[in-house]
Amino acid sequence: MAEAHQAVAFQFTITPEGIDLQLSYQALNQIYLSGVRSWKKRVSRMRNSLIKGVYPASPSSWLFVVIAILATMYMRSDPSMGLITKIQQHLPLSLHVSLSSQGQTMVSALVFSTLLWLSLILALRFCLKLLLSYHQWMFEQHGRVSNVTKVWVTLLRLLSSRKPLLYSYQTSLPHLPVPPIKDTVSRYLQSVRPLLTDPEYKRMTELANHFELNLGNRLQRYLKLKALWATNYVSDWWEEYIYLRSRGPIMVNSNYYGMDFLYVTPTPVQAARAGNTITALLLYRRKVNREELKPTRVPGTVIPLCAAQCERMFNTTRTPGDQTDVLQHWQDSEFVAVYHKGRYFRLWVYRAGRLLSPREIEYQIQRILDDLSPPQPGEDKLGALTAGDRMPWSRMRKQYFSSGINKRSLDAIERAAFFITLDDEEQGMRGEDPAGNLDRYAKSLLHGKCYDRWFDKSFSIVIYKNGKSGLNAEHSWADAPTVAHLWEYTLATDAFQLGYTEDGHCKGDVDRTLPMPQRLVWDIPSEVQAQVCISLAVAQALADDVDCHVFPFREFGKGRIKKLRVSPDAFIQIGLQLAYYRDRGGFCLTYEASMTRLFREGRTETVRSCSNESSAFVKALENGEAEEQCRPLFRLASERHQNLYRLAMTGAGIDRHLFCLYVVSKYLGVESPFLKEVLSEPWRLSTSQTPVQQMELFDLKNNPEFISLGGGFGPVADDGYGVSYIIVGEDMINFHVSSKHSCSQTDSHRFGAQISKALQDIMTLLSADTKTATKGTAKPQAKKLL
Structure with missing residues (x-):
């Protein structure tokens, strides 16, 4: 199919009488209005720069x-x-x-x-x-706030x-401190004690002490120098070496996904769901650009979190390189890229400086769905290049996509606000096998067909044939809580603000003179098509190996856990330790993601959830010791986990400090047996909680069916598990478990069952103590009343 041409501002022909100039006033008016919108945005940015530049004062x-x-x-x-x-x-x-x-x-x-x-x-x-x-x-106990903290x-x-505006606190946030090397080494040794035998622990202690007394101090000096100079001594190296320098596939290994509502699909009309979803996302982008979003804060406090990750949310793509990838961000984009049945389209979402209505976007999406033209040679599976290894994609991009029509079409995808896939499958918890369909839904969002997502985009939205939706997010530019905030707003705006007509279509009027969505044109030579097949084979093997299991845990939620005066996160993490011990017969190095956004440009830190205290509790419970002995051990494990989480949040974690010391050692060209061993240890249990940040957007009392499923990610280790969970409301926890079929020792469904049983066993153990305490206090209370 030939490229669809946009209306031009003027045309001219040369005649014997001279040049015949024909102006299109409609097109000129479009250009004028678009320019007005652009200038309004510039003025708004200047105004916001002044307001946040003088915060906490005001310009007046x-x-x-x-x-x-x-x-x-x-x-x-x-x-x-x-x-x-x-x-x-x-x-x-x-x-x-x-x-x-x-x-x-x-x-x-x-x-x-x-x-x-x-x-x-x-x-x-x-x-x-x-x-x-x-x-x-x-670090203060609940209900025992010191006078210093009250004054603070x-x-x-x-x-x-x-x-405040979205970025008002940025320059006032403190810099991430470099922990003393002695503290980091000491905490590291504590974290590995339950994983090592006595001889192994003795050897590791000798390695750690030798490092601390010799090379460690030298590396520490360089790191402190960087901390004085850089805004954040971790984030730039973390982004580059953990994400951008990875040469393997980012699909499954790095990208993660977010799901739609569990029980509800607001409309079965695919084009309508796309119309509202695109509108909601663009409304969120407008809020980000105008800095109208409230700064994210620590729940229940006035303490702000860093908002730097919002800057690259839209109009961003990861471009491949031979040695390292690069994140490219554009200031604005008036279109989105759309994929449907092997064809790519550019869909303009603004006209005459105004955002199209949801009904107009639905109309344009429907025109794409109704387009029966076949893909061009090599076009249908082109997205596999973003799913395979990075170096082949880099070579293809430089050689065949750096000029001509291929560059123009690739630019349309990479410069788009975000990417949309109109999937021809149906997904969700449905039919005669809702549990199995939920697992297939997760796999579809994680990798799809390995060529129908553009994995390099900051995020790709997937709209299924039955109206179900979801997203796949690239990881290097931001962490999951930032994307979760966007997705919460999108789902709530779609369902409760924009809404649908009785027949499932978007609300509003349609301007039927809108130009057709622009079909992207490619000239894909046989060499590129051959590489697409190779990349697709690599990606398909990776996708086929992933075992996903998603299940809602409905036995109880944070409501009952809090009644026991236990942190819900600590309760779940100790439950995961118990589940893993039962599943594999031992303990493993456990990764729980914690944020460091109390500091400027903070990203994440690791909470090493497998502690001496948690392993002592698990062993006691599994060895059949008395409940009276197990309960205090659980309380100690819970308090220890909470303290580890606090240390990670406040910049006193272990792993980012050791990682940066390792990077410095590589720059200096020196080898450290201690650091080399630490950074080669596999995380066989990688966990993360998806926080619910905007509960005010969801009225679960009047609309209890609008429950979010959260999202998940692939396993980090070939012989390990990836576990993501979201605590929804008071009575439900949704789990996402992943592993690899190729490992005979792991099974996501088996581990999911172990998680459910572990949580119920711990609840039974702690509830029995509560009942005993209640019986013990009942008689004195009755005497008092008498």
Whole structure:
């Protein structure tokens, strides 16, 4: 099919009478309105830069300072203690000539007022940074808040009283501290103690002590120097070496997925679901661009989290390179890229500077669905290049996609706001095998057919034939909580704000003069088609090996867990330790993701959930020891886990520090047996909680069926498990378990059953203690009432 041409602003032909120029006023009007929208965005960005640049003060406070200074001078007093006079003496000669003495004094007073205002802003920001550097509040017991923390909360509320923009706190957030090397080594040895025999632990202790006393101090000095210079001493190296320098497939290994509602599909009409979803995503992008989103905070507090990851959410793609990939971000994009049945389209979502209505986007999507034209040679499976190894994709991109129509079409995908796949399958918890279909739904979102997603995009939206939706996100630019925040807003806006008509279509009117979605044109030579087949084979083998199991745990939720005065996350993590011990007969190095966004440009830190305390509890329970002995061990394990989580959040974790020391050692060209062994240890149990950040968007009391399924990821180790979970409401926890079929020792369904049983066994153990305590206190209470 020939490329669909867009309307042009003017046409001309050469005739014997001269040049015949024909202007298209409609097209010129479109260009004008589009330019107005662009300028409005620039003005908005400038305004926001000023507002957040002076936060926690306001731009209007400058006028207050000026009036106060002038009023004081009017009362024959000099608040500047002679500085205004000195400024007046150093005014340019031209001002001395053109202004009277009184005018020169006024100008000098304005200059002094501005300098005073800027000084006050710097002082306020410094105070706010000091306040945000205080983390002791996190380690205090519930209900026992110290006086220092009470004063701190009061001061923080005062300085945060003005309504902030999304990025208002960025420059006030503290920098991530470099932990003392002695503390990191000590915590590391504690974390591996339950995993090693006595001789192995003795050898590791000798390695660690030798490193600490010799090479470690040298590496630490370089790392502290970087921490003084860089905004965050971890994040840039983490992004580059953990994500962008990986040469293997990012599909399954790095990308992760998010699911739709569990019980509800707002509409069965595929085009309508796409229309509302695209609209909701673009409304979210507008909020990000205008900084209208509220800064994310630690739940239940006024403490802000870093919002830097939002900057590259849209109009971003990961481009392959020979040695390392590069994240490319564009300031704006007025179109999305769409894939359907082997064809790629560019869909413009703005016209005359306005966002198309959901009904208009549905209309355009339906035109793509109704297009029966076949794919061009080599087009249908082109996306497999993004699913396979990175180096072949890099070579193909440089050689065959750097000029001509291939470059223009690739640019349309890479510069798009995001990627949409109109899948020709039906997915969700449905039919006679809802549990099996839920597993297939997860696999579809994780890898699809290995060529019908563009895995390099910051995120790809999948709309299925039956109206079910989901997303696949690239990992290097941001972590899951950032994408989860976007997805929560999208689902809630789609279902509760935009809504659908009775017949399942989007609301609103349609301008039927909209130009057709633009079909992308390719010229794909046989060499590229051969590489597509190779990349597809690599990706297909990886996809076929993934064993996904998704299950809702409905026995109880955080409501019953909190009644036991236990952290829900600690309860689940200890349950996972018990499940793994029963599944594999031992313990393993366990990864739980924790955020470090209390610091500027913070990403994640590792909570090593397998501790001496958790292993002691599991062994006691499995050895059949008395319940009275097991319960205190569980409490100790829970408190230990909470403390490890707090340490990770406050910059005192283990793994990011050791990782950066290892990077420094590589730059210096020195070998460390200790660091080499630490960083080669496999994470056989990789876990992560998907946080619910915007519960106010979902009315689960009146709409209990609108429950989010959360999302998941592939296994990190070939012989391990990947476990993601989301705590929904008070009575439900959804789990996503992944492993590999090629490992005979792992089975996702078996491990899922072990998780369910472990959680129920722990609840039975702790509930028995609660019942005993209740019986013990019943009689005295009755006597008191009598």
